[in-house]
Amino acid sequence: MTAALREIETTSRERKLRTRSRTRSHLDTLVLSTLHPHEYDLDPACISLICPSCRTWVPIRVAQTERATAKLVPHHTEPAGTEDPVRCPGSHRLVDMNVTVRRWSQRLTEGVAETNGRRSNRVTRKPQTAVTPAVMQIIGGLVDDKTAHKLDEAHIKGCSNCTLTDEEGNFLRAADLAARCTDGRRLAQLAAHTKRAAPVRTKVQLDREDRKDRRGWKLRLLHEQQWAQHTEAVGAADIQRVDDTLTAVIQTLNPRKTNAPQLTDWERAELMSVIALLATQKEQLERNQ
Known part of the structure; x- marks a missing residue:
């Protein structure tokens, strides 16, 4: 009997979590019912609210015992990693959890329905009815x-x-x-x-x-x-194009290289007809110019 009692007394028992810090903010207690539903979150996975001092989301250390109270966890006003951060005065501020999760969800639902049903302030003018012709x-x-x-x-x-x-x-x-x-x-x-x-x-x-x-x-x-502004330039370009083609054909007919391939009679006659046609086109262009 004594051994059993000693074994029970020496076995550590699980203790309930509670807020161990006794520090309290000098600010007044935050009452959840006075805040808007979108300014706090009662989801059990992340119970938090928007700190009124720095307007950032801060977790709430929820009380696990009757004597302890809910508080805002200590937090800073600067972003994470800032040297010599300044602690927000809203740290350790007491929170009165007087709103249940069910009431909070209901208020959110009512707010969304009210916002969706709100009408715009823009005035829509009715179109004027046109007079029907006879x-x-x-x-x-x-x-x-x-x-x-x-x-x-x-x-x-x-x-x-x-x-x-x-x-x-x-x-x-x-x-x-x-x-x-x-x-x-x-x-x-x-x-x-x-x-x-x-x-x-x-x-x-x-x-x-x-x-x-x-x-x-x-x-x-x-x-x-x-067209009159560009007639001379266009005519000169046409004459130059025909002249260049004529020069190239004449060079083909009379190659400068001694070892160039000789043209047949048929190819020579065809080149002569092309030269005559190009010469006629050049004469006509120069006459119109």
Whole structure:
């Protein structure tokens, strides 16, 4: 019995971890409920928060016993590796862990939903509704006066309501506008509208063609002026190119080297025809120059 008790007393027992440092910051205790959810992290893998003094993420040394309290671990304001670093005054600052992990997750979820549902402040102007043109204005721009008149005549010949006939059924004349059918009245109005607008349309078309011709004439004049500036240089280059080719062919016909291969009669005749052609081209270029 005594040996068993002695073995139990001499065996080391596992102790609960606790905050061993008794140093405390002179700053007030941080209360998690007063901070924004995105300023602290209660994930058990890395419990931390943003230090209000240096605005950096600092781990929290969580209390493991009832007597100990949660504190911010000691940290510096300078980056790691800096010589003579200065300790942040927020080191060893007490933290009141009055927010549960479940409440913290809920607040984060509510914040994300609120941000996603927030509307922008930009004012979107509604497009102004354009005035719808009349039917005659739409069709009038597509049909000329001759086509509208032919459509009206074809409808009158094929519609019994829009024609006046004698007892034998012979065509007399077109009925009045009020006595015509719906299509007949529309075609009659279209023919009258296109007839009134024909002079204006003709004038607009002639003006458009005149502007197009003037623009083409200006482009041709500009092209001629630009070409006149480089005519002499281009002519001299053409003459020099033909002259160089002619010199090369003559050298082939009369080689300078004594041991050069002799040309056959067929090759010599072909070279003579090429020389005559090049000489004619050079004469023509010099005459145009």
